[in-house]
Amino acid sequence: MLVGHKTVGDTPEIRGYLLHHGRAADPLLTELAGQTRAAVPELAHMALPLEEAALLTFLVRLTGARSVVEVGMFTGSSAIALARGLPPDGRLVTCEIEPRFADIARPYFERAEVAERIEVRIGPALETLRAMPAGPHLDLAFIDGHKPEYLDYWAELVPRLRPGGLLIVDNSLFSGQVVSPEPGSKAAGVHALNEHARTDPRVELVMLNIADGLTLARRVTDPPGHD
Numbered sequence: 227m228l229v230g231h232k233t234v235g236d237t238p239e240i241r242g243y244l245l246h247h248g249r250a251a252d253p254l255l256t257e258l259a260g261q262t263r264a265a266v267p268e269l270a271h272m273a274l275p276l277e278e279a280a281l282l283t284f285l286v287r288l289t290g291a292r293s294v295v296e297v298g299m300f301t302g303s304s305a306i307a308l309a310r311g312l313p314p315d316g317r318l319v320t321c322e323i324e325p326r327f328a329d330i331a332r333p334y335f336e337r338a339e340v341a342e343r344i345e346v347r348i349g350p351a352l353e354t355l356r357a358m359p360a361g362p363h364l365d366l367a368f369i370d371g372h373k374p375e376y377l378d379y380w381a382e383l384v385p386r387l388r389p390g391g392l393l394i395v396d397n398s399l400f401s402g403q404v405v406s407p408e409p410g411s412k413a414a415g416v417h418a419l420n421e422h423a424r425t426d427p428r429v430e431l432v433m434l435n436i437a438d439g440l441t442l443a444r445r446v447t448d449p450p451g452h453d
Contacts, residue, residue: 255303256276258273258301258331259273262330265326266326272300273300274303278437283308284311285442291366292316294316294318294366295320296368297321297368298372300331301327301331301334309338310338310340319345319354321354323350323351328346332346351371355382356382362391363388364388364391366392367383374412377418380419387445393442393444394440398416398419398438399438400417420441429444429445430446
């Protein structure tokens with residue numbers, strides 16, 4: 227039984243109101259979404275919603291993050307959103323396996339005036355993460371990569387987060403398929419992370435029904451009950 231359950235329907239009118247009053251309207255990211263639809267129409271659904279982009283920028287600024295890692299850049303809307311929240315000396319390392327996606331993204335990095343804050347690393351994200359210093363040095367990380375590897379990304383990133391650092395996991399509801407008795411491999415990968423994360427003593431977290439589901443996990447200094 228759900229207690230105090232209340233959800234506003236996702237209608238075009240409500241979404242327009244949200245974008246306008248939440249200051250999430252963004253001509254550059256809207257143009258990038260159109261470019262993505264033209265270049266890779268079969269994958270255009272992977273473009274970041276504008277309200278989620280605004281939230282990412284807000285969270286980077288709110289946390290004062292300077293060192294950020296992104297797993298799964300796609301055509302760059304999330305990278306732009308994250309980099310916009312960084313101070314001038316901040317740095318975003320973004321992992322992307324497809325060079326053609328980076329080719330779409332780079333002109334938009336320049337137009338958004340964040341190119342100097344972004345380092346694109348092409349190749350398997352797990353290799354990129356494992357090559358990073360093992361100790362806590364990251365302020366914020368965003369996971370939006372290959373869904374069957376979500377738990378592996380988590381395993382690499384949580385130890386690298388500074389105390390108080392924020393880990394953001396996208397698609398944590400995966401179109402509702404996480405509750406399916408027979409989920410596909412992608413939904414199963416997301417569900418495996420969700421099950422692990424909810425009992426991981428290294429973080430405190432909240433899962434939100436935003437876009438395709440979003441989990442915010444804060445790295446705690448000591449696990450609960452630690453003496």
